Amino acid sequence: MGEAIVITSxxxxxxxxxxxxxxxxxxxxxxxxxxxxDTDIGLRNLDVIMGLENRIIYDxxxxxxxxxxxxxxxxxxxxxxHLSLLPAAQTSDKSAVTEEGMLKIIAELKQDYDYIIIDCxxxxxxxxxxxxxxxxxxIVVTTPEKSSVRDADRIIGxxxxxxxxRPQLIINRIRNHMMKDGDMLDxxxxxxxxxxxxxGIVIDSxxxxxxSNDGEPVALKNDNKASIAYRNIARRILGExxxxxxxxxxxxxxQKMKSLFGFKS
Amino acid sequence: xxxxxxxxxxxxxxxxxxxxxxxxxxxxxxxxxILQLEEVLASVPHTDQQEKAANVTLQLGYxxxxxxxxxxxxxxxxKDNHFYVEKFDSKVIxxxxxxxxxxxxxxxxxxxxxxxxxxxxxxxxxxxxxxxNPGGEVRATGDIYILGKLHGIAHAGTKGNDEAVIAASYxxxxxxxxxxxxxxxxxxxxxxxxxxxxxxDKENEKIVIDRLQVLPYVQRKLRKxxxxxxxx
Numbered sequence: 001m002g003e004a005i006v007i008t009s010x011x012x013x014x015x016x017x018x019x020x021x022x023x024x025x026x027x028x029x030x031x032x033x034x035x036x037x038d039t040d041i042g043l044r045n046l047d048v049i050m051g052l053e054n055r056i057i058y059d060x061x062x063x064x065x066x067x068x069x070x071x072x073x074x075x076x077x078x079x080x081x082h083l084s085l086l087p088a089a090q091t092s093d094k095s096a097v098t099e100e101g102m103l104k105i106i107a108e109l110k111q112d113y114d115y116i117i118i119d120c121x122x123x124x125x126x127x128x129x130x131x132x133x134x135x136x137x138x139i140v141v142t143t144p145e146k147s148s149v150r151d152a153d154r155i156i157g158x159x160x161x162x163x164x165x166r167p168q169l170i171i172n173r174i175r176n177h178m179m180k181d182g183d184m185l186d187x188x189x190x191x192x193x194x195x196x197x198x199x200g201i202v203i204d205s206x207x208x209x210x211x212s213n214d215g216e217p218v219a220l221k222n223d224n225k226a227s228i229a230y231r232n233i234a235r236r237i238l239g240e241x242x243x244x245x246x247x248x249x250x251x252x253x254x255q256k257m258k259s260l261f262g263f264k265s
Numbered sequence: 266x267x268x269x270x271x272x273x274x275x276x277x278x279x280x281x282x283x284x285x286x287x288x289x290x291x292x293x294x295x296x297x298x299i300l301q302l303e304e305v306l307a308s309v310p311h312t313d314q315q316e317k318a319a320n321v322t323l324q325l326g327y328x329x330x331x332x333x334x335x336x337x338x339x340x341x342x343x344k345d346n347h348f349y350v351e352k353f354d355s356k357v358i359x360x361x362x363x364x365x366x367x368x369x370x371x372x373x374x375x376x377x378x379x380x381x382x383x384x385x386x387x388x389x390x391x392x393x394x395x396x397x398n399p400g401g402e403v404r405a406t407g408d409i410y411i412l413g414k415l416h417g418i419a420h421a422g423t424k425g426n427d428e429a430v431i432a433a434s435y436x437x438x439x440x441x442x443x444x445x446x447x448x449x450x451x452x453x454x455x456x457x458x459x460x461x462x463x464x465x466d467k468e469n470e471k472i473v474i475d476r477l478q479v480l481p482y483v484q485r486k487l488r489k490x491x492x493x494x495x496x497x
Contacts, residue, residue, distance in 0.1 A: 150381050150399060150400055151381075153380045153381040153398050153399070153400065153401075154380060154381040154382045154400070156380055157380030157381065157382060157383050157401075160380075193396075193398055193399070193416070194398075195378060195396070
């Protein structure tokens with residue numbers, strides 16, 4: 001019996017789909033059976049990030065309106081045989097999916113998969129309600145910006161009214177130099193306001209954008225900070241306790257020497 | 266004034282410096298009260314010159330009168346413009362009224378985080394154990410005490426109670442509202458303050474924020490508390 005996790009944020013553009021793709025991929029790397037569901041009907045893009053756009057034949061609306069079986073709509077990932085994607089429809093709108101339809105699909109997927117990761121659309125309307133309908137727990141993604149934290153707070157309030165586990169938090173797109181200068185909210189500031197458990201922090205990296213464009217989730221890379229962050233998050237989901245990444249840049253030899261001799265680096 | 270010497274008189278009139286008191290025996294039936302009130306009022310000597318109407322208090326004792334009956338009594342007494350019913354004085358209130366009074370004067374303690382977009386609205390005084398996040402709002406008809414951080418909006422005395430106060434362990438609100446008065450945070454970024462309270466300065470019609478320690482003085486000034494602490 002699998003677990004359904006919804007990735008949500010309220011605000012758009014904070015990295016829900018990227019987080020879904022990478023957390024899903026990282027879990028698949030750890031040999032878990034994972035299914036990703038894109039519920040952003042009309043604005044689908046999880047398939048693009050996963051590089052599976054060309055393989056779509058049926059979508060979630062086809063399944064709900066019984067034009068195909070669920071198994072027919074699932075797309076197997078190029079890299080892992082135990083990672084699948086249920087794509088959103090691009091031509092319908094959010095009202096094409098119902099909460100009952102979602103519950104049915106998720107119940108069926110839970111038989112076969114360990115983790116079902118649901119990518120939630122921005123906003124708090126029907127699309128959001130559909131996405132969280134069948135979820136056992138929620139991961140809230142926010143960036144260290146006031147507007148994003150405000151929306152995350154609203155979302156957490158809505159989730160708390162449901163019978164779900166306490167949501168967990170991912171702080172995305174951290175820019176270390178801005179945080180140090182106080183131009184961005186501190187990690188502690190964010191946690192103090194939202195007062196939920198922190199699942200992970202992800203540094204803002206150019207590689208994430210590049211990887212999205214290539215259709216290769218960044219979690220597949222070895223040495224990237226964002227990649228390590230996503231894999232750490234996956235390990236925490238599996239119940240391991242992994243310390244938070246340090247935000248400091250890796251210092252070069254020369255800088256190490258400088259700091260050793262008491263120069264300000 | 267023959268009626269007034271009668272043994273089974275229902276209505277007796279007493280004069281005080283604040284006006285007249287009509288004491289209505291609460292054991293008589295309402296019908297008898299009406300009948301006798303008519304007689305009593307008819308026996309009042311009519312003077313031609315226009316005098317100022319005398320203030321009257323209707324003492325009802327343990328009698329419960331409905332709003333309609335109240336209206337009838339008032340109309341009867343005020344009919345000839347000799348009297349003006351200042352107030353009804355009754356020793357009983359209805360169960361609903363008592364319940365409402367209790368609701369408005371009891372302290373509700375609630376522990377939760379009031380998040381953005383959420384409104385916590387209660388009757389009476391509120392003790393919130395938890396934070397009010399930016400964009401969240403707490404409302405109470407009485408006082409608001411917050412054991413936590415106030416970042417959002419707090420509205421005390423929502424039904425027009427100017428004496429309501431707002432106290433918080435950490436105060437950095439978007440807005441404070443007391444009764445119909447509103448004060449908001451300045452446009453520049455501010456650090457919050459610990460252990461503060463807000464109350465209405467009635468002379469300047471402004472909400473003032475001060476240390477929590479001034480609250481006893483404020484409350485003493487705002488309302489005359491009965492009972493309280495005794496210093497051995």
